[in-house]
Amino acid sequence: MADPSTEAVSDPNETIMRATYRALREHGYADLTIQRIADEYGKSTAAIHYHYDTKEDLLAAFLDYILEQFKDAVHEVETTDPEQRLELLLDKLLVDPEDHLDLLVAILEMRSQAPYKERFRERFRQNDEYVRYMLQTVIDHGIDEGVFAAVDAEHEARALMTIVDGARTRAVVLDEERALTTARRTADDYVANVLVNDRRGDGSQRG
Amino acid sequence: MADPSTEAVSDPNETIMRATYRALREHGYADLTIQRIADEYGKSTAAIHYHYDTKEDLLAAFLDYILEQFKDAVHEVETTDPEQRLELLLDKLLVDPEDHLDLLVAILEMRSQAPYKERFRERFRQNDEYVRYMLQTVIDHGIDEGVFAAVDAEHEARALMTIVDGARTRAVVLDEERALTTARRTADDYVANVLVNDRRGDGSQRG
Numbered sequence: 001m002a003d004p005s006t007e008a009v010s011d012p013n014e015t016i017m018r019a020t021y022r023a024l025r026e027h028g029y030a031d032l033t034i035q036r037i038a039d040e041y042g043k044s045t046a047a048i049h050y051h052y053d054t055k056e057d058l059l060a061a062f063l064d065y066i067l068e069q070f071k072d073a074v075h076e077v078e079t080t081d082p083e084q085r086l087e088l089l090l091d092k093l094l095v096d097p098e099d100h101l102d103l104l105v106a107i108l109e110m111r112s113q114a115p116y117k118e119r120f121r122e123r124f125r126q127n128d129e130y131v132r133y134m135l136q137t138v139i140d141h142g143i144d145e146g147v148f149a150a151v152d153a154e155h156e157a158r159a160l161m162t163i164v165d166g167a168r169t170r171a172v173v174l175d176e177e178r179a180l181t182t183a184r185r186t187a188d189d190y191v192a193n194v195l196v197n198d199r200r201g202d203g204s205q206r207g
Numbered sequence: 208m209a210d211p212s213t214e215a216v217s218d219p220n221e222t223i224m225r226a227t228y229r230a231l232r233e234h235g236y237a238d239l240t241i242q243r244i245a246d247e248y249g250k251s252t253a254a255i256h257y258h259y260d261t262k263e264d265l266l267a268a269f270l271d272y273i274l275e276q277f278k279d280a281v282h283e284v285e286t287t288d289p290e291q292r293l294e295l296l297l298d299k300l301l302v303d304p305e306d307h308l309d310l311l312v313a314i315l316e317m318r319s320q321a322p323y324k325e326r327f328r329e330r331f332r333q334n335d336e337y338v339r340y341m342l343q344t345v346i347d348h349g350i351d352e353g354v355f356a357a358v359d360a361e362h363e364a365r366a367l368m369t370i371v372d373g374a375r376t377r378a379v380v381l382d383e384e385r386a387l388t389t390a391r392r393t394a395d396d397y398v399a400n401v402l403v404n405d406r407r408g409d410g411s412q413r414g
Binding site for chain 2: 028108114115128170174189
């Protein structure tokens with residue numbers, strides 16, 4: 001997604017989300033305080049509490065905001081050619097600019113808290129469902145057009161998200177920028193050899 | 208890996224590791240205390256501090272212990288047939304019994320702390336290197352025997368670990384046991400269609 005912290009805005013909620021984005025990237029999740037977000041916001045903590053009662057409320061809203069950002073990014077994908085569209089979606093999911101690794105660090109911390117914070121889990125599930133729906137739709141479209149083999153589109157969307165989530169975790173845990181590049185190549189090979197119709201001599205597939 | 212908490216042992220370090228294993232599964236990482244490990248150990252906190260100065264020392268040792276457990280599990284894989292051996296390694300990595308999801312929860316918490324705790328990061332890197340080495344060796348062996356195509360074994364080991372790590376993250380964050388099954392199938396399809404020689408009509412592959 002495009003760095004949302006650099007454009008001027010007037011909506012206070014949007015401005016607080018951008019301040020949260022910057023504060024998370026700088027301090028991570030565990031060390032994030034309303035004070036630190038207020039510092040980025042340039043106003044008092046009361047100005048934030050006017051909109052959000054607790055840090056958890058604010059962060060739940062932030063996870064919604066991230067999904068909206070992704071939806072905006074996806075709307076930029078204009079092509080309807082299934083193979084090209086799938087490529088571009090995978091680019092949006094995996095080809096992140098370097099400076100977003102900080103955000104991935106904070107998000108992995110929040111992800112690891114999902115078993116303890118139902119509101120986080122709900123958001124991560126919603127985000128995952130949305131992205132899988134996008135992937136599944138384009139795969140189904142490709143099957144209809146005969147570009148992709150008669151695969152199980154629901155499963156294949158989960159398979160691709162497994163690669164995406166693996167990349168994000170590995171980038172953070174191992175501090176490996178290349179984890180995203182590796183995953184992009186893995187997803188490409190997977191699509192070319194498992195999904196695309198003309199890649200297999202007999203059209204069959206182990207399951 | 209086999210549940211290490213059920214067998215009788217006399218080595219105090221081994222007993223402390225098993226107590227840590229049970230305490231982590233019950234309380235998670237954030238709420239883990241030396242007291243809670245001591246409760247599982249059946250001795251005083253002093254008995255634990257005799258071996259480990261801090262909780263972080265103990266958990267670093269625990270991550271080493273997990274790797275040793277995995278090494279023991281891998282030693283049980285006796286076949287030298289590359290395709291079968293790769294299947295069995297992927298089973299060890301992805302076909303976890305249900306009751307280990309608790310441990311995956313605690314480990315994802317520790318993984319998310321890797322950017323802040325160098326000793327954790329070191330262990331996760333060592334574990335990852337070891338497992339990738341196992342995978343790469345069997346893939347190279349398969350290439351030599353002509354079972355696998357002339358792929359880049361180092362990359363393919365990273366690709367498979369991306370799938371494994373994605374499954375572990377998704378199982379915890381989304382609370383989806385099926386994430387492991389999905390990933391096992393994804394890895395199988397990947398191996399069958401990208402690695403295995405006779406799966407492709409022309410032997411070519413996009414990269």
